[in-house]
Amino acid sequence: MQRTILRKAGITAAIAMFAGGSLAACGGSGGDAEAGSDTLRVTLANHVWTEQIIEAIPEFEEETGLTVEVTQLGEDQLSAQYNVQLNAGTDEIDVMMYRPLQEGKLFAQNGYLADLTDRVQSNPEWEWSDFQQGPVDSTTFEDKVVGVPTITEREVLYYRTDLLEQAGLEVPQTLEELEAAAKKINEENPDVAGFVARTGKSPAVTQFSSFLYGFGGDFIDDEGNSAVASPEAKEAYAYYGRMINEYGPENVSTDMSWPEAMAIFTQGGAAFYTEADSLYQNATDPANSQVADKVGFAPMPAGPAGSKPYNVPSWGLGINEASKNQDNAWKFVEWATSKDMVLQIQKEGVPGPRKSVWSNPEGTATYPEDLAAAIEVSAENGVGHDRPLVINVGEAREIVGDPIVVGITGGEVDAAADSADEAFQQFLDDERE
């Protein structure tokens, strides 16, 4: 009796295994049939731009008969996702939104990005030459176009009009004036910080860069060597650190990226804030900001070397080299970066990369007047990068960001800059090999 039961059990197990195997086989073949089809898989980052695109996608689907599947992720999750999927050579991603300055070189070097050189020239109406040169340079790798810029940004000064008025101050034109103003407001209102900006070692690097350029420094010199211990760089590190250490929020965290720093500003906790212009709606939208009607914008205050904000493409669209659906993927890229679409999205507050939208008065009509003016100035004297232009940007940012956090916590900035210089030189030498 017992034997029969066991035998039955053995057979059942065998059947279960067999059935499981054939089911798995079905799943596999089903997936294969779908690839290279009318379904386009698009991976996008959380951004105002993305929200606008998603709203418009039904139009694209109607026009082309394609079905678009959007995966939307936060910045860090997006990077991790690309890291895993592209490393594995996935063809499950067709169109990918990426950061040309952060991951562009790495992705292009790894062969993740399809060569778009012929495609961008193929449609004269779409007009590749309409894109600003700076952004185009950063989506070009070894003379091949590997991406199309979608969003540009510049660092501007966000300030509280009411606090400035109350203190009887003019909008600061120079970094010196900015420090004096931050000090005065902080002394008169102990609950309000004079100044706030990103404090995390890596996130702060991009916003620190405009200060660095303003003092006449850069991350890398003309010979390709580390320049983070130059007298200008040391001054810039000391300035940025001092502004937050002395006039910043109390007990300030050294982990803040823009959402945290922006939150302090929009909750009325700070008088001045330097940040990317493309995020301005977070400060002016009453739904997110308690100070929405009291926010003013000004160009980056000038340092000894003038006002030198970064002016960069923060995001672009690329096509996965391993995708079997590249023709359709290009249709999407072309549509999402067309003149009409860029203008439409720019009107919703996301600065675009096309010259035509900036020369068109419609393009800036919805912007706060002072912001539009600040952007115009920044576009003229801007610098084309906001972080070291290397392959492993992630590691480089941590190295050159170290003196920033040392300054913020009131440590020895000069010594930190010297050791960062040594580490950065080593890093550059390793990368050149």
Place this chain on the structure above:
Amino acid sequence: MTVASLPQKSAWKAYSDWANDHRKWLFAAPAMAFVAILIIFPLAWTLYLSLTDASGSVRAESEFIGFANYAEVLTDTERFWPAVARTFIFTGAALLVQMVLGMCIALLLWRPFKGEKWVRVAILLPLVATPVAVGMMWRLIFDPNIGFANQALAWFGIPAQPWLSGQDTALATVIFIDIWQWTPMVVIILLAGLTSLSEEPDEAARIDGANAWQRFKFITVPLMMPTIIVAILLRSIDALKTFDLLYATKGRGGGSFHEVETLNVYAYGLSFDYNDYGLSSTVLIIFFLIIIGCMWVLTRRRKDVQK
């Protein structure tokens, strides 16, 4: 009909006999396949990567460099060894407090009392929350400027603390959060052990005039030892591996000064921020060996106790 079905039946019978004779393999096969595919392969791959200079992309060409990565990692006093120290401080401190606190709570809940159910549910609540959500929640509570923790301190006239933002306080704060979340698990395990204890030894000791502390120290704890070791084993493996809580509260690199960077966070940064897969795999292999070492010591100790 009969002729046609005969050979078929005998083939079927042959198979079923075979299946019956080899049933220990047949039954274990799915589990063994699972282990081979999902555990051994990744492990072997990681081991292989740790001996190469793979970086940028794992599909890019990489060179076999022997133990160079191991030499680099083991001589790295800036990131690696501090991360090892933090891993053990985090695990040790969290474990110690969780065991003591867990034992106290388990003893309190041991004897039946009114409203026992509600108290038990309330105590177990932190356990069911996801670590990332817990991390976000405490991050808000411990925010130095707008967080509840500093407001509560202000009611008593205590100055604001930096909590997670402080270079010296961040690690202690995440240890606190881990204790908050995982003490209930220790309580459950110990409570299960306590309920299965027989009453007699305790009663006998009571008759002999032993006081509460003596009965706890000489009767309850020795009898509970196997359960206590299981609790330590489970909690220490978990605590050593903690990642979600640390990443949710301090982000990449364990904060700007690597305040809470444990081995896991370090290895994650090496592969996802630096794309240095060789080095990252090396750290993980060393970490794996450390965990195996700890578990070996603990299980040996457990066997000694059981003897």
